[in-house]
C-alpha cells in the first residue's frame with residue numbers, strides 16, 4: 001500500500017489529494033448510513049486521523065452535527081492540513097456519542113499496542129450501540145497480520161481505502177469488521193503480494209468430452225472407510241469423469257458408480273489415465289499408512305494431501321518428489337504439525353503458510369474461517385464461507401473437490417480457488433446444520449451456479 005501511494009505521489013499526485021479522495025469517498029458511505037443523524041469521528045495522530053478530519057468536514061458541509069474527538073494533535077503535515085481545513089470543534093476528551101461513530105484512530109501505521117485514552121475510546125465504542133464504521137481497518141489491529149493490538153469492537157461497516165489489506169481476510173479481526181467495502185483511490189498498480197480470489201467461471205465438458213478427459217481421480221483409502229467415501233462423492237459431483245477408490249477393505253456403503261480397486265497400490269496408481277490422487281482422509285497414521293502416502297507421491301501425479309497424511313509428511317517423504325504438483329490442505333492444528341516437521345517458525349497463519357511453501361515448494365491451502373492459499377504467484381485470500389462448514393467431514397469434502405478440479409486441469413492454485421468457492425457455495429445451498437454427506441451431495445448444484 002505504501003509502495004502504491006509512493007508511486008502515485010512520484011507520478012504527481014500529492015498525499016493531500018490522496019487523503020481527499022480517501023476521506024470524500026468514505027464520507028459518501030458514512031452519509032448514506034447516517035442519513036442525517038448525528039455523527040462522531042474519532043481521529044488519531046497519523047494520516048488515518050487525517051482521513052477522519054476530511055470525513056468530518058465533508059459531513060459538516062452536508063449539514064450534519066459532527067463531533068470530533070482527537071486525544072492527540074496531528075503528527076503529519078497532511079493530517080495537520082486536514083485538521084486546519086475542518087471548520088468544526090475538536091475535543092481532546094469525551095465519549096463517542098451519536099447514532100454513527102467513525103473510527104479513524106489508526107490505520108496501517110499502527111505499530112504497537114493501543115493503550116491509554118485510545119484504548120479507552122475503543123472500549124467505549126465496543127460497549128456502545130451506535131452504528132460503528134472503521135476507516136481503512138479497525139484501529140486496534142495490525143493490518144498485515146490481523147493480530148489484535150487493542151480493543152476490537154464489533155463494527156457494522158469497514159471501509160478499506162485504495163486496496164484490501166491482509167487483515168481484511170484474516171481472523172480474528174475479519175469476524176469483527178461487519179460489511180466490507182472498498183473506497184477506490186485510483187492508485188497505480190505497485191506490485192502485488194496478495195490478492196482476493198475472484199469468483200471462478202467453470203465450464204461444462206466440451207462436446208467431444210469423455211470420462212478420462214474430464215479427469216480420473218484416485219482416492220487412496222486407509223483404515224477408516226467413511227472419510228474417503230465423502231471425498232469420492234464430492235469429487236464425482238465437482239466435475240470428475242471417473243473416481244476410483246484404492247482400498248484394501250470392502251465398502252458395502254459405497255455408491256454403485258464408485259469403482260473400488262484392491263491389491264497393489266503402486267501398480268494401480270501407475271495407470272496413465274489417472275490425472276490426480278487424493279490421500280489422507282481416513283488413512284490412519286501407521287507405517288502402512290506412510291507406505292500408502294509414499295506410493296501416492298511417487299506416482300508423480302498431481303496430489304492432494306489431507307488429514308492423517310499431513311501428520312506423516314516430512315523431508316524424507318517428499319525427497320525426490322516434484323512438490324509443485326502437491327497440494328496440502330491443513331487446518332490450524334495440521335498446519336502447526338507441518339511447520340514442526342519442516343522446521344518452520346512464524347507467529348501467524350499467513351507467514352506459516354508462506355514459509356512452508358518456500359521451504360517445501362508445495363501449494364498450501366491453510367483452511368479455517370480465514371482460508372489462505374499460498375502457491376505459485378501471490379497469496380490468495382477468500383471471503384468468509386458459512387460458519388456451518390465447521391462440521392466433521394467438511395474438510396474431506398473439500399479435499400475431494402480439489403482433487404476433481406486438479407484432475408481437470410492440473411493447476412494447484414486454480415484448483416484450490418475453484419474448490420473453496422464450490423465448498424462455500426455448497427454450504428450456502430445446504431442451509432443450516434447440514435451433515436458432511438449433505439454438503440457433498442450439494443456440490444453439483446453448487447457447480448451449476450458457476451457455469
Ligand SMILES: NC(=O)C1=CN([C@@H]2O[C@H](COP(=O)(O)OP(=O)(O)OC[C@H]3O[C@@H](n4cnc5c(N)ncnc54)[C@H](OP(=O)(O)O)[C@@H]3O)[C@@H](O)[C@H]2O)[C@@H](O)CC1
Pocket residue numbers: 005015018019020022023044045046047048049050051075076105106107108109110111112113114115118135136137161
Ligand atoms: N499515505 C497516504 O498517501 C495515504 C494514507 N491514508 C491513510 O493513512 C493511514 C496510514 O497513516 P499513517 O501511516 O500516518 O499511520 P496511522 O495508521 O494513522 O497511525 C500512525 C500514527 O499513530 C501513531 N501510533 C502508532 N501506533 C500507536 C499506538 N499504539 N498508540 C499511539 N499512537 C500510535 C504513530 O506514532 P509513532 O509510531 O510515529 O510514534 C503515528 O503518529 C492509512 O491507513 C489511511 O487511512 C489515506 O489517507 C490515503 C492516502
Ligand SMILES: Nc1ncnc2c1ncn2[C@@H]1O[C@H](COP(=O)(O)OP(=O)(O)O)[C@@H](O)[C@H]1O
Pocket residue numbers: 307331367368369371384385386387388389390391392393394395396397398423
Ligand atoms: N467457522 C468457519 N467458517 C467457515 N469455514 C469453516 C469454519 N470452520 C471450518 N471451516 C471450513 O470447513 C472445513 C473443515 O475442514 P477440517 O477442519 O479438515 O474438517 P474435517 O477434518 O472434520 O473434515 C475447512 O474447509 C474449513 O475452511
Ligand SMILES: [K+]
Pocket residue numbers: 048103104105106107134135136137138139
Ligand atoms: K481505523
